[in-house]
Amino acid sequence: MGSYRWNWPILLADPYYGWIVSGFGNTCLIAVLAxxxxxxxxxxxxxxxxxxxxxxxxxxxxxxxxxxxxxxxxQMFLWYFVVPELLPQDWGHxxxxxxxxPQFLTSVLCLGLYTASRVAEQVRSGLxxxxxxxxxxxxxxxxxxxQVYRYVRLPVAYRIIIPSLTSDFLGVFxxxxxxxxxxxxELTSQARQIEExxxxxFEAFATATLLYCAVTGIVILAMRQxxxxxxxxxxxxIGAQ
Amino acid sequence: MGGGFDFAVLIRxxxxxxxxxxLTLQLTALAVTGGLALGLVLAVLRLSRIPFAPALVAGYxxxxxxxxxxxxxxxxxxxxxxxxxxxxxxxxxxxxAFILFEAAYYSEIIRAGxxxxxxxxxxxxxxxxxxNAQAMRYVVLPQAIRNMIPVLLTQxxxxxxxxxxxxxxGLRDFLTTADIVAGRDxxxxxxxxxxxxxxxxxxxxxxxxxxxxxxxxxx
Amino acid sequence: MIELKNVSKWYGEFRVLDDCSMRIAxxxxxxxxxxxxxxxxxxxKCMNGLEPFTRGEVTIDGISVGAPxxxxxxxxxxxxxxxxxxxxxxxxxxxxxxxxxxxxxxxRDRATAQAKTDELLARMGLADHATKFPAQLSGGQQQxxxxxxxxxxxxxxxxxxxxxxxxxxxxxxxxxxVMVGLADxxxxxxxxxxxxxxxxxxxxxxxxxxxxxxxxxASTAAFFGTPRSERAQQFLSKILxx
Numbered sequence: 001m002g003s004y005r006w007n008w009p010i011l012l013a014d015p016y017y018g019w020i021v022s023g024f025g026n027t028c029l030i031a032v033l034a035x036x037x038x039x040x041x042x043x044x045x046x047x048x049x050x051x052x053x054x055x056x057x058x059x060x061x062x063x064x065x066x067x068x069x070x071x072x073x074x075q076m077f078l079w080y081f082v083v084p085e086l087l088p089q090d091w092g093h094x095x096x097x098x099x100x101x102p103q104f105l106t107s108v109l110c111l112g113l114y115t116a117s118r119v120a121e122q123v124r125s126g127l128x129x130x131x132x133x134x135x136x137x138x139x140x141x142x143x144x145x146x147q148v149y150r151y152v153r154l155p156v157a158y159r160i161i162i163p164s165l166t167s168d169f170l171g172v173f174x175x176x177x178x179x180x181x182x183x184x185x186e187l188t189s190q191a192r193q194i195e196e197x198x199x200x201x202f203e204a205f206a207t208a209t210l211l212y213c214a215v216t217g218i219v220i221l222a223m224r225q226x227x228x229x230x231x232x233x234x235x236x237x238i239g240a241q
Numbered sequence: 242m243g244g245g246f247d248f249a250v251l252i253r254x255x256x257x258x259x260x261x262x263x264l265t266l267q268l269t270a271l272a273v274t275g276g277l278a279l280g281l282v283l284a285v286l287r288l289s290r291i292p293f294a295p296a297l298v299a300g301y302x303x304x305x306x307x308x309x310x311x312x313x314x315x316x317x318x319x320x321x322x323x324x325x326x327x328x329x330x331x332x333x334x335x336x337x338a339f340i341l342f343e344a345a346y347y348s349e350i351i352r353a354g355x356x357x358x359x360x361x362x363x364x365x366x367x368x369x370x371x372x373n374a375q376a377m378r379y380v381v382l383p384q385a386i387r388n389m390i391p392v393l394l395t396q397x398x399x400x401x402x403x404x405x406x407x408x409x410x411g412l413r414d415f416l417t418t419a420d421i422v423a424g425r426d427x428x429x430x431x432x433x434x435x436x437x438x439x440x441x442x443x444x445x446x447x448x449x450x451x452x453x454x455x456x457x458x459x460x
Numbered sequence: 461m462i463e464l465k466n467v468s469k470w471y472g473e474f475r476v477l478d479d480c481s482m483r484i485a486x487x488x489x490x491x492x493x494x495x496x497x498x499x500x501x502x503x504x505k506c507m508n509g510l511e512p513f514t515r516g517e518v519t520i521d522g523i524s525v526g527a528p529x530x531x532x533x534x535x536x537x538x539x540x541x542x543x544x545x546x547x548x549x550x551x552x553x554x555x556x557x558x559x560x561x562x563x564x565x566x567x568r569d570r571a572t573a574q575a576k577t578d579e580l581l582a583r584m585g586l587a588d589h590a591t592k593f594p595a596q597l598s599g600g601q602q603q604x605x606x607x608x609x610x611x612x613x614x615x616x617x618x619x620x621x622x623x624x625x626x627x628x629x630x631x632x633x634x635x636x637x638v639m640v641g642l643a644d645x646x647x648x649x650x651x652x653x654x655x656x657x658x659x660x661x662x663x664x665x666x667x668x669x670x671x672x673x674x675x676x677x678a679s680t681a682a683f684f685g686t687p688r689s690e691r692a693q694q695f696l697s698k699i700l701x702x
Contacts, residue, residue, distance in 0.1 A: 004323060069444035070437045071402035074416055078437055081429040136510050137547035137606075141561035141613060142537025151560060155551045170307070177309035181408065188312050201319045209308055209316075216307035232551050234595025 007200045011207055016194050023190030024211055030108055030186060031173040037112025038172060039165075042119025047149065049120065050127045060120065067117035072110075072178055079110045080182045107179035115172045122164045126157030159230055166223040170216055187211060250428045251435055254418075261418030262439075268336060268414065269401045275340035276400070277393070280347025287352055298348070305345040311406055313338045318410045335407050343400055350396060354389025355381065391455040398447050402440060415439070461486045461617055461648050462507055467516035469502060469672075476502050477513060478673040484617070489649045491659040491680075494669035495695060500652040501544075503669065504621050507650065508532075508539045521616065537565045540610030544622040546602040548594040554581065554605045555590040558612045566613065573612075580608035584638060600631030607638055617648035624655060654699055660684055668692045 010016060049060035067075070080103070084095040099105065130153050138148035158165075180189035191208035195201040251258070287298040305313070317338035321329050358381045366376035405416040413421070416436050423432035462484040469477040477499050484490050492500045505511035506518055509525040509532050518525040523535060548557050555577050562573035581587050584604040594602055603623060610618060620639065624632045636658050643649060643662040653659070659666055659680060666683040668676040668691075675689045683692070 065445055065448075066441065069398075069402075069441045069448065071405040071416065071440055073405045073408060074433065074437045074440060077416075077420070077429075077433045081423070082433050085430050131545070131547075133543055133545050133547045134549065136505070137541070137543055137549075139510060139533070140508055140536055140539075140541035140543075140619075141609065142533045142535075142565040143561060144533045147564055151564065152549050156549075159551065174307075174309040177311040178406075180311070188309060188315065191312070192315055195315075195319060201323070205312065205316050205319070208312060212309065212312070213304065213307040232595065233593040235550065 004202065006203070007198070008203050010198050010200050011194070011203055016198065016204075019185075019190040019194060020187070020207060020211075023185055023187040023208075026104070026179075026185060027173070027176050027187040028215070030104070030111065030176040030179055030184070031169070033108045034111035034115060034172050034176070035169055037109070038115035038119050038168075041112070042116035043123050045116060045120035046123025046127065047154075049124045052145075060124075064117045064120050067114050068121075072114055072175060073181060075114055076107065076110050076178055076181055080106045103179070103182045103184045106182060107176070107184050111172055111175055111178075114175075115168060118168045118171065119165065122161045122168060123157060125164075126161040127153055129160055130156055156232075159227075159232065162223060162227045162230070166220065170219060173215060173219075174212065246431055247428060248431055250422065250426050250431055254422045254426075257422065258415065258418050258435075261413055261415040264332075264413060265401070265404050265415040268332070268339065268404045268407065269397070271336055272339035272343055272404070273397045273400060275336070276343030276347050279340060279344035280351055283344055283348035284351035284355070287348065288355060302345045302348060305342055306349075310338075310342055310403055311409055313342050314406060314409060317341075331407075331410050331412050335410060335412055339400070339404070343396075346396055347393065350389050350392045354385040354392070357388050358384045387458050390458070391451050394451045394454070395448065398444050398451070401447075402444060405440075461488075461521060462650065463517075463519045464503075464506070465517045465519075467503070467506055467513050467518060469506070469511070469513040469515075476672050477506070478671070480516070480669075480672075480674050482667055482674060482677055484648060484650055486648055487646045488664050489643045489647075489651065489662050490665045490667060491663040492650065492652045492667045492669060493654060493656075493659070493695070494675075498669040499672040500669050501621050502672075504619050504650055504652050507619055508536050508541060510541075533565065537561065537613055538616050540607075540613060540615035540618040542603070542606050542610055542618065542620045542623045544625050546594070546599070546606045546626070548602055548606055548609070550594050553591050553593055554586065554597065557594070557605060558609045561609070562612050576612050577608070580611055581605075584608050598631060599627045600634045603627065603631075603635045604638055607635075607642075611642075617650070618642065620649065620651040620653065622652050622654075624653065656684075656696070656700060668695065670695075 011020065045060045045063050048056040049064070051057060070078075084092045086092075087095065095102070134152055134156075135148055138152040139145070143151065176186055177188040179186050180192070185193070187208050191204040194204040198204070283298050283302065286294040287302075289295065314335055317334045318331060321334045321337065362380055362384065363376050366380040367373075371379065404414055407414050408417045408420065411417065419432040419436045423429040464480055464482050467477055467480045468475065480499075480503055482490070492504065494500050502511050506513050507520070507525070509518070509530075513526065516526075520535060520539060524530055525532070525535065548554075549560070552560065555574070558577040558580060559570075559573045562568045562576060563570065566573075568576070578587070578590070581590050584607065586601060586604055586608070589597060589601060589605075594605070597605065607623075623639070624635050627635060632655070636655060639649070639651070639658065640662055651658070651663070663680045666676070666678060666680055667674055668678075668683070668689070670691050676683065676692050678688075684696075
């Protein structure tokens, strides 16, 4: 690549520096907001799939199967182009005309609901990894099934799945790049835009890549700390990926 | 948009959409094959005692896994022509991105499959007088493969869905052709629902099949 | 106190329990034994409704376990249970394990619960281990914590499901000693076990099961003296051989 003309300083020039900062901010914001939908919703669905109640289990299974078997990009288009058409007219109008930040909020919703299906699977597998005898022991001492979840099964299940939840969070962080397809100016799209304006492709993409790697590294280190702190004495931590 | 659904639009454009589906399937097949081959090499290197190889592979895997696939697609789409000095069709630049990207995921699955075989099994095999290679061939790999095949297949279903991301470079896969028709005929509802349902049926059936395999061959 | 009437249970075609009837009076210690797969564990888990049964009736103190309007948690809170694999909650210290149901089920205040816990730990010889987690305790210690956890509820009866089967031989005695102590105090107990020495020493009655059915229900002296059924004789000769 001898003929390539390096131009790193351009990234610090106006307006490109600002583009990267705002893109990075949007990426982080989308990830955090989507996660705050995905974690509680996914937990509820994962729990639903382990209960004795058939209808609840069925609803949970359908949710997970639907969301994980449709490409995320197709889901993004469904939420953005299709759902407003199918809503009752008044709502549809509101979504199309008056809803603030439509692209941003749509991508948060889409990523949140999709990631919930992944979280649900982790929570379910964590709960299923706990021996049935634990459930019996809780019931035998008079706890209600809900109390058994609250005090016995969930505290252990969440500890088991810290590493997989970490990679799911990183998943939503990376997947936030799909928001660019409906016009959200997040990190990847800003890098692309800089490339188109300045032809400094390598510099722009490298910067974006570096930022993604940095966040990934920080999150993994932080979650290792969480895992260490919550480790049950006498057992061995599994270690985030 | 002229009220009501018009599913005839799907029939009118069937050949065009089918062409997109063919490209999606080709891309998936080639990327899975290439990704598996490279992933196997990476996994073996990672478990080997060749100096620096395990660390280098770990670095490669962690690097690619921290990056969004879309960004990887942009990297290769933009840089391969610059690096090679000639224009490469977007199909090949995307294919290379997918192979390099998926290989990182496959290699981890293969490595986990091999590591999942308990050490006691190797000890028992060696104690019977089997050589290292024989222990690998007759004891470790048969168990490892059974453990990893369902996961590899599941990852390949994910890969099939991920190919839709070629949309960002305008390659005409299934989703992109549907998107083109949706725009041209102003029928986004029908087209995007059709794409979603098609993937849902295909991927759901495939994952059912994987589950059945997993249950039948579970150790 | 505990009464089973014609209890049967099927898994599809397979019959796990076959028309089992027995009763345990207040203060009585009953040992349930039999070959593995004979349904003993299932039977004892029917007594507090952990295993649903297909037909028949189980009553505790006159309250039906299977009736849909029975408050199972409230009933179970009055019956202690000890499991083969201890089933201490791994994320809680020994003391927290014993406190949990006192706080959440009985609604005791923390000081009362803690006092009860301390007293029981001391009685089990585990006063120094209150803050340890299950994974830091030996099997015998874990099982004694589990017994303390059940006793903390001031149960009217105790169910033991193979309490020593998962223990290393040198730890069996420390658990059996605690159980003998309980029996001597007059606790009502149902014990699934292969420990025939324990049975001979403290049991009032022995129930022998095979293939889901109760084959013999005899006083301890009668069971070890002249068991009537051939299957019980075979079973005894096998496990007493060594």
